[in-house]
Amino acid sequence: MFRDRLDELRSLPYPPGYVVSSRWVKFANRFVEFCGLKNDARTIAYFGMSDAGFDVGLPKANVAWLPGSRARYIERHPELTTVGESPLVPSDRVVECDGVAFSHSLEQAFSYYSALTDAIGDEAMDVVVEIGGGYGRFVRLLKLSGRSRRFILVDLPESLLFAFAFLRLHFPEARMRVLRSAADCAHDISGDYDFTFCPVQLLHHLRPAKIDLVVDSYSLGEMQQGCVDHIMMQIDAHLRPRFFYSFNAMFINKDIHYAAGGNIGEGSVAVLNLQPQWWPVSFKLWNDAIDNGAWRSTVNTVLRRVAMPVEKLTGRLMVAADASSSLSDERLGYLYFAALGARDPAVREQLFSELRERHMADGFQSGRGYDFDAIGEVRFLRERAEAPSRHR
Numbered sequence: 272m273f274r275d276r277l278d279e280l281r282s283l284p285y286p287p288g289y290v291v292s293s294r295w296v297k298f299a300n301r302f303v304e305f306c307g308l309k310n311d312a313r314t315i316a317y318f319g320m321s322d323a324g325f326d327v328g329l330p331k332a333n334v335a336w337l338p339g340s341r342a343r344y345i346e347r348h349p350e351l352t353t354v355g356e357s358p359l360v361p362s363d364r365v366v367e368c369d370g371v372a373f374s375h376s377l378e379q380a381f382s383y384y385s386a387l388t389d390a391i392g393d394e395a396m397d398v399v400v401e402i403g404g405g406y407g408r409f410v411r412l413l414k415l416s417g418r419s420r421r422f423i424l425v426d427l428p429e430s431l432l433f434a435f436a437f438l439r440l441h442f443p444e445a446r447m448r449v450l451r452s453a454a455d456c457a458h459d460i461s462g463d464y465d466f467t468f469c470p471v472q473l474l475h476h477l478r479p480a481k482i483d484l485v486v487d488s489y490s491l492g493e494m495q496q497g498c499v500d501h502i503m504m505q506i507d508a509h510l511r512p513r514f515f516y517s518f519n520a521m522f523i524n525k526d527i528h529y530a531a532g533g534n535i536g537e538g539s540v541a542v543l544n545l546q547p548q549w550w551p552v553s554f555k556l557w558n559d560a561i562d563n564g565a566w567r568s569t570v571n572t573v574l575r576r577v578a579m580p581v582e583k584l585t586g587r588l589m590v591a592a593d594a595s596s597s598l599s600d601e602r603l604g605y606l607y608f609a610a611l612g613a614r615d616p617a618v619r620e621q622l623f624s625e626l627r628e629r630h631m632a633d634g635f636q637s638g639r640g641y642d643f644d645a646i647g648e649v650r651f652l653r654e655r656a657e658a659p660s661r662h663r
Contacts, residue, residue, distance in 0.1 A: 403490025
């Protein structure tokens with residue numbers, strides 16, 4: 272079983288500059304301590320889902336809300352009709368809807384699926400890489416929906432243990448492989464297995480022939496910048512997916528949020544510090560959450576990889592921005608990706624001006640520790656303009 276290989280995978284060296292945050296080191300050590308006492312797949316899988324495992328947890332079901340929420344998703348995405356929550360979940364965490372169990376955790380996974388499929392329509396997403404996917408709930412949903420068949424899960428070895436146990440229980444006939452060395456990554460693995468488990472230490476060795484989609488939800492925003500830089504480099508240079516779905520903290524100072532920087536100054540600066548070869552198919556800001564008195568901004572975006580000269584792409588992004596409503600989510604998205612590739616500092620300053628105005632309109636200035644100049648993406652774009660060689 273995967274547990275027997277955990278010490279071997281933990282001993283793999285991390286790439287230069289890849290330093291796991293203190294917050295996640297604590298999680299990882301807790302996982303290892305727990306799994307040293309357990310050898311039962313169901314117990315390990317449930318631990319990964321619960322509050323004791325990852326910090327998402329399984330809240331008690333709001334029986335007044337969940338049925339209506341599920342019905343709205345099913346109406347738009349009928350392929351999810353038979354997709355229910357894992358039978359591992361306790362009964363007080365689910366609501367029975369037409370014979371199918373539904374939970375707040377599954378509702379969130381439905382929201383990811385809806386945002387993704389609304390943006391790309393019927394485009395294929397057969398081969399999927401998920402980075403930092405926790406115990407595997409979203410790839411399970413993609414598998415059950417019929418939209419995707421092959422998955423590569425990239426995460427800390429300790430987290431992959433829970434995903435392996437969870438997915439093995441739910442897909443006992445699936446072909447699974449755990450990558451253990453650079454040699455294991457040497458050929459195209461995407462077509463050989465249903466689920467491939469790749470420790471993040473081996474990510475830079477992956478050379479898949481085809482990736483339709485890379486997914487990252489609430490993972491990049493919880494990493495230190497060196498980790499984000501490494502992953503973005505692999506996405507740009509080697510994974511080269513047709514689409515990239517990200518749902519992460521953005522346009523805030525992540526150091527003042529426990530979920531990102533752990534309140535100890537280990538927050539990333541920019542989670543989407545991509546090379547200028549992406550078009551935002553959708554870009555949605557969620558500016559309605561307050562974390563310990565500080566406003567939190569989360570961006571849900573679907574990006575399509577494009578091939579065109581940077582100047583041409585930047586021009587098209589600016590045209591799209593000009594056609595969008597003032598201070599709208601879409602406009603800020605176009606401006607941000609234009610600023611990633613623009614040589615003209617006026618593009619960057621326009622983004623800053625409109626982002627500041629949007630924050631004022633949303634009330635951010637009244638939140639604890641608000642400082643526009645401390646916002647990660649603002650710092651990143653300014654520093655890159657001053658020393659471009661430091662940012663690839």
